[in-house]
Amino acid sequence: MVFEILKDRILKDGKCIDGGVLKVDRFINHQMDPYLMKQISIEFIRRFADLKVNKIITVEASGIAPAVMLGYQMELPVVFAKKHQPSTMADMYVADANSFTKKTDYKMVISKEFLTKEDHVLFIDDFLAYGSTGKGVIELCRQAGATIEGMGFIIEKSFQNGRHVLEQAGVKRIESLAVIESLDNGRILIR
């Protein structure tokens, strides 16, 4: 099971950083393990097997690897929201978000060409922490009239309550492949 593989990998290669940060840059967000990304994408397919989606949305940069592997397996286009406004982009949807690890506010943008009211979206990202990025995506989809069918995360830090934030914002299906219950005292506690 991918849960066991992911759990072992988090315990072996993950590192606690002060302030509730779990560093997984050995296999997810700096060095990436493509085979693990493929296993992760297959597990997302299982979890969301009952949903009809036509597009996968993620956010640069760490969400791109799992999203593109999932898009490949599901034969769906993948759109990554950008964290800056490209000089070559004219018509776009814009939402505010902030980065928990970087402690900065930023604008998330998606071109109006790639998100429309016809879209049934599966959102994929590496982490669910406080839910700020997810809320930004909800706002982008609201502006576009697109429907969010589900949100999938590789790792959820349940003690930061992002799931509650996204449920309150109306997301009906949230799946996380590994749930971290605590990082207290430098110890990774996985549910």
Added chain:
Amino acid sequence: MVFEILKDRILKDGKCIDGGVLKVDRFINHQMDPYLMKQISIEFIRRFADLKVNKIITVEASGIAPAVMLGYQMELPVVFAKKHQPSTMADMYVADANSFTKKTDYKMVISKEFLTKEDHVLFIDDFLAYGSTGKGVIELCRQAGATIEGMGFIIEKSFQNGRHVLEQAGVKRIESLAVIESLDNGRILIR
């Protein structure tokens, strides 16, 4: 052949922007076509079939999709250089680069943990324009003592001379899947 597929796609979905920019955000760097990325990765494997590499390096964000598909097919780890210094990263190599489309300077960083003198690197990116990003990667590898075996680009704009810049910097193998000879007068001319 992936060249024909890519050429047709560039002519159908690419757009010329003033100042020598080719916008391909319908299938490469905003909305992504994962199946095309897989075809691209297979062509890179063919082009670099004679090289021995143990690691794929790319740069966030648009290089991640082709690099992770290639890493998956080749069963190799992929490291993406970051365009900012993460708060959770301590020991790192740093190089200067500038973005042609964004007209900004930035620092490229890779953790010392993920690039060493043992590494034989294949660098993958979406565009070869003036070669600034590639030069940054050369500098990161120089600092680490890693060997660059080759550099592969989905699209090269030959009139911006990045190939010459990288060859002068000592790169022996450069492969581009589609070479744009001119974007003059809003017309895409592919070799």
